[in-house]
Amino acid sequence: MGEPVVDIAIEPRRSSDRDRLSQALARIADDDPDCRVRIDAESGQVIVSGQDEHHLVHLIERLKAAGVELNVGTPQVAYRETITRRVERDYVHRKQSQAGSQFARIKFRVEPADGPQFVAVVDEANLPAAYILAVQTGVASVMGSGPVIGFPIAGVRFTLMDGAYHDVDSSTLAFETAARAGYYQAIEQAGPKVLEPIMWLEALAPQTVIGEVIGDLNSRRGRIERTEARGGDHLVVALVPLSTMFGYANSLRALSSGAGRYTIRFSHYAEVPGGVDPDDRFGPAMAMRA
Template sequence: MQKYLDGVALTVDEIHTGIHALILKGGMYPVLCGSALANVGVQLMLDAVVRYLPAPIEMPPVKGTNPDTDAEVECELKDDAPFVALAFKIATDPFVGKLIFFRVYSGVVTSGSYIYNASKGSRERLGRIVRMHANHREDVTEVYSGEIAAAIGLKDVTTGDTLCTEDHPIVLERPTFAEPVISMAIEPKTKADQEKIGAALQKFMEEDPTFRVHTDEETLQTIISGMGELHLDIIVDRMRREFKVEANVGAPQVAFKETVRQTAEAQGKYIKQSGGRGQYGDCWLRVEPMEQGFGYEFVDEVKGGVIPREYIPAIEKGVKESLTRGIQAGFQIVDIKVTVFDGSYHEVDSSEMSFKMAASMAFQSACNKATPVIMEPIMKIEVLTPEQYMGDVIGDLNSKRGQILEMTERGQMKVVRAMVPLASMFGYVTSLRSLTQGRASSTMEFDHYADVPNNVAQTIITGKKK
């Protein structure tokens, strides 16, 4: 820096070294522009990665947890240290099948050796190892600490799994993936497509942790879920290009969820007598609201043997099945703690089935008492618009139940940031283009779930019952 201030011209190498040093300290963040589709700026970006970003040896050691002792473990970047790697990406190759991309944080791994998947507790043999150069594969026999390669032949590995040795187990921090916020029905156009669509969707799920597939129990339709309209459009397009599968898709549907806002208790009693041995199950459940992202927890507080231990799993199964059926509108129930704390049984008539039914009845009753609500995904949106259209943009966002967060300037343009329900944003790119004569642009990403207003909730419930 002093040399520059003194008016002395810097060499190219000195400039590269200075940028690299600043990036290491967090004093500079490189921003590069380009287009992968047009192959513009791609080589410059790759050169910048090599020149400026930290080499593995310049980073502090990665830390993980021993799954047996919960003790913190540090991975040294040494070839003679125990092998540790993270599977960070899965791709499907038409010639070799599934490719597991992994980065070695410690030690060395060789093709043909056995590795331990500490995330799943399974052991697999590592077949071929390849180093990828775009779409060209180079076979290698060893991968050293700090290097990236792809494995062929691993069947039980998913994105985020830690690979290591059984003698030195360690689990690295897994990447976090958001839950899907949008769904649509999909069906093959022909019988030939029907035979291939399942395999295609399965491969996409293996590659992309934010993509989900399930079958609707009522309509038996195949439902695909993802992070937005564009995400699912790309999936359908890839299915056509890579697997030659043509499909019809339905209108996008928002991934609503349900939860409770208060604590409540209820009894479920299932008694059935029809000649011979009857059915008897009786349990008390307590439901409690939990923080967003908590998911679900089942707790057993039964004391004194009022419910035999062998029936507790059946009660939990009844609760889990009820979670998928919803409270008011049939959406997944989340962020809830369920506790079984009392009940009774019959020595002859009680069975797992009767307690599962009793649990389902108690859970539904308790949830109805606990102020059930429907939640919807809220998106964070940023609109870049000329000043003359700013009023129209804000008015349009307000009409979509949006909440304006801030308005700033970026050069000659105005920036509007807001929170808007996803349900109001289908086709927004087209409507924004029409509203601003094609001069505005927007970016949108999922932010959080929020309770649906009562009037909107009633419309949703009525629509689900039709």
């Protein structure tokens, strides 16, 4: 399965088409393992994720062929967020209300890491298993929205090192709340940054225009990996940020008088350079009707 790196927001034009859209999306998800579908928590829109711009176009055409009239947003890059340094916190959640008191204390660490996103090294004598699970649930519930611009968190490990509870005032809800609030505080202090998908591009164009093709890729923040002659054509291999690649098919066609062609696939995520603003998150659904 490939990495879905482009998102698009859709909604049925008529409320009566919602069930038909849901059924069509379910069929596509079953048929196409490289397609992912989710609901955006802020806008309520359906977000369809694919491999590239052409993949999204194909998915939208399939939905329309199923008889669903759609409002379709602008394709958006699937950014990620991560952190750059380790932070340890000793967080206490304490709340008094008419409904009763809440208490939870957790000592934890967040750090950049590959592998498991949650590790518990706390002794169950200090924190029962149900409360450890509640901390894990709380952390998982907020990893989908980073502190910079709200994209999912990646490459971060949360290690629960210790904790304390009260026989009367503690509950799983209190520990979930402590985990969410403590996690947010720690992430904001851990040097958060935004990551963008970098694509592996292979473009083939006539030798006579290869300079213009390379210049166009350079203007898109591309890094040329190699070039080689292919008969009367020339192959250019480059790593290019996906955010700069929308409309590239038309650009290459114009530069090469229709003779150029290319393939593109996901390579890796890399930090967005300073001075480059990531795309905004999906706006309200009404923006698609403007």
